[in-house]
Amino acid sequence: MTAERIDGKAFAALLRERVGALATQFEHKAGRKAGLAVVLVGEDPASQVYVRSKHKATVAAGMESFEHRLPADTSEADLLALVEQLNADEAVDGILVQLPLPGHLDDQAVIAAISPDKDVDGFHVTNAGRLAVGQSGFVPCTPLGCMMLLTDRLGDLSGLEAVVIGRSNIVGKPMAQLLLDANATVTIAHSRTKDLPGVVKRADIVVAAVGRAEMVKAEWLKDGATVIDVGINRLPPAEGEEKGRLVGDVDYAGAEGVASAITPVPGGVGPMTIAVLLRNTLVAAYRNAGLAVPE
Ligand code: NDP
DSSP states (O other): OOOEEOOHHHHHHHHHHHHHHHHHHHHHHHSSOOEEEEEEESOOHHHHHHHHHHHHHHHHTTOEEEEEEEOTTOOHHHHHHHHHHHHHOTTOOEEEEOSSOOTTSOHHHHHHHSOGGGOTTOOSHHHHHHHHHTOOOOOOHHHHHHHHHHHHHHSOOTTOEEEEEOOOTTTHHHHHHHHHHTTOEEEEEOTTOSSHHHHHHTOSEEEEOSOOTTOBOGGGSOTTOEEEEOOOEEOOOOTTOSSOOEEOSBOHHHHTTTOSEEOOSSSSSHHHHHHHHHHHHHHHHHHHTTOOOOO
16 A cells, blocks of 8 residues: 555645635734734744744734743743733734743743633643533644544544554644544653554554654554644754755655555645644734624
8 A cells, every 4th residue: 555645735725825815804804914923032043934934924914923032031020021012002913922932931831821812822721621522722733633634534533443653742642532522532642652663553643743864664553544743843864964864753655555545745734734734823802893704
């Protein structure tokens, strides 16, 4: 069997197009553009790349992008004051504070200060709670993107065995909640799980969100499983390479021979994250403007 490659890049492009069309409709109805504010503290190179690509994607989707770049030594009081100002700003529908923050700032305190109705990353405890009890709120972008790829491919997930490897608040836990909501039978595995290969073997759906290069082996997988690889890991450079290759948490080449479908790295889950962020921002805009959210 050669697994079908789940093309997250193409799916994300379609989603961005749809968000763009709805953003135009929003502008006509509300008399203003939907707006996303992104706050970056310090000069972490990876964060700078993410913030730049979020800005570009937001503008390309016909939304307003407000960038706030603060020096690395910004005090928590100043950062919280900026968040308060953005909470009150009617042109701002979504607020995203790029993590991780420099060490002297408390990520949780800053996230807690964001209005839950503008928390388009879905990291605020209110939104985590809403997801846990099945109320509508904002769901973290990466797991929501994974869920879109899964339902697009499999349709009804009811009764399927799903194993999520990883239990972080931003990927593993919300992923498990979404799968549970979709009536899958869900197991969450982590670093203390005994016999991980045996646990994974039961799964019709495997979501790997660990951060360990090619940890999940072909022989762990059930025949025909659908595999969503969230991991982004850079291998050490091979001879003659300047930078090492990017790989996921799953041994793609091996898994291709066992799975029925699998997301590649890069080009699978990664592109979905920003597309879902734009979608969440648009949903926030409709809600904040008191308009019905289009399907
Ligand atoms: P975290 O480091 O927060 O969580 C990793 C999880 O993996 C933990 O729950 C940990 O268990 C578990 N784990 C670690 N080692 C093992 C092991 N040997 N066996 C089983 N489980 C293990 O990572 P994130 O959730 O933030 O991210 C996971 C991966 O996804 C990373 O590669 C990250 O780069 C990528 N990512 C990609 C995104 C995208 O595509 N846009 C967005 C976000 C993340 P324990 O809790 O017991 O320590």
